[in-house]
Amino acid sequence: MPIIDGRYEAKLSTTYTTVEEGVEAIKRKLQKSRRVRISNVPMELLGQLMPLLKEKDLKVILPLGEKPSDELKQLGEVATTKAKLYVDFKGKEAFSGSVSFSDIIFNILWLDNEIFNISTMEYTKCVKCLLDTFEGGWRYSEKW
Numbered sequence: 001m002p003i004i005d006g007r008y009e010a011k012l013s014t015t016y017t018t019v020e021e022g023v024e025a026i027k028r029k030l031q032k033s034r035r036v037r038i039s040n041v042p043m044e045l046l047g048q049l050m051p052l053l054k055e056k057d058l059k060v061i062l063p064l065g066e067k068p069s070d071e072l073k074q075l076g077e078v079a080t081t082k083a084k085l086y087v088d089f090k091g092k093e094a095f096s097g098s099v100s101f102s103d104i105i106f107n108i109l110w111l112d113n114e115i116f117n118i119s120t121m122e123y124t125k126c127v128k129c130l131l132d133t134f135e136g137g138w139r140y141s142e143k144w
Contacts, residue, residue, distance in 0.1 A: 010122075010123060011122050011123075012121070012122060012123045013119055013120050013121050013122055013123070014119060014120045014122065015117070015118075015119040015120075016117075016118045016119065019115045019116075019117070019118055021118075022106065022108075022115075022117075022118025022119075023045065023048070023115075023118065025106070025118075025120075026049065026099050026106050026118075027048075027049070027052060029099075029101055029104065029106075030049065030052040030053070030056075030099075031052060033056070033101050033102075034056060034057055035056065035057040035058075035101070035102060036053065036056050036057070036058055036099065036100065036101060037058075037059050037060075037098075037099075037100040037101075037131065037134045038058070038059070038060045038061070038097075038098070038099050038100070039060075039061040039081070039097055039098050039100070039134055039137060040061060040062075040063050040081055040085055040095060040096065040097035040098070041063075041097035041098070041099065041108050041110070042063070042095075042097070042108075042110045042113045042114075042115060043062075043063070043066060043113065044113045045108070045110075045113075045115065046060070046062075046072070049099075050071065050072065050075065053075045053076065054075060056075070056076065057076070058075055058076025058077065059076060059077045059078075059079075059134075059138060060072065060076060060077070060078045060079070061079050061080070061081050061134070061137055061138060061141050062078065062079070062080045062081065063080075063081060063095065063097070064080070064081050064082070064083070064084055065080070066080055067080065067144070068080075068144050073144060077143070078143075078144045079138060079141035079142055079143045079144060080141060080142045080144070081137065081141050081142075082140060082141060082142060083137070083140070085097075087109060089109050089116055089117065090116075092111065092116075093111070094109045094110060094111045094116055095109070095110050095111060096108070096109060097109075097110065098130070098134070100130065100131055100134055102131075103122070103124070104120050104121070104122050105120060105121045105130050105131075106118060106119075106120055107119050107120065107121065
């Protein structure tokens with residue numbers, strides 16, 4: 001953590017004002033990154049991101065019950081989760097997904113292809129821990 005004005009300072013996260021703002025931030029990050037891990041995001045969002053996933057080191061874990069398209073399988077390794085991953089979001093049961101990079105993770109709360117919220121985790125130790133969580137989920141997913 002850097003020391004600024006004699007104290008430790010680190011940006012931990014961002015919560016985007018609108019879903020569209022969050023999606024655009026994900027797209028900007030995808031354009032600059034080589035490696036990406038995607039887990040349990042709505043299929044509609046995945047479709048929007050697919051053109052930006054070409055020539056990336058890519059692993060995708062699809063939501064429960066989903067099957068990959070041939071186009072997605074050509075882009076990288078694909079699996080489907082065997083677990084129901086959800087959060088209580090303002091009294092609603094919503095799915096929790098992520099788009100993960102080496103330095104930032106975008107957390108996506110959604111249900112029925114409607115995204116409720118996009119936020120990030122930017123604190124390095126937490127990002128590493130969450131990437132380890134993805135690898136654990138990958139081991140227990142159904143591979144395609």
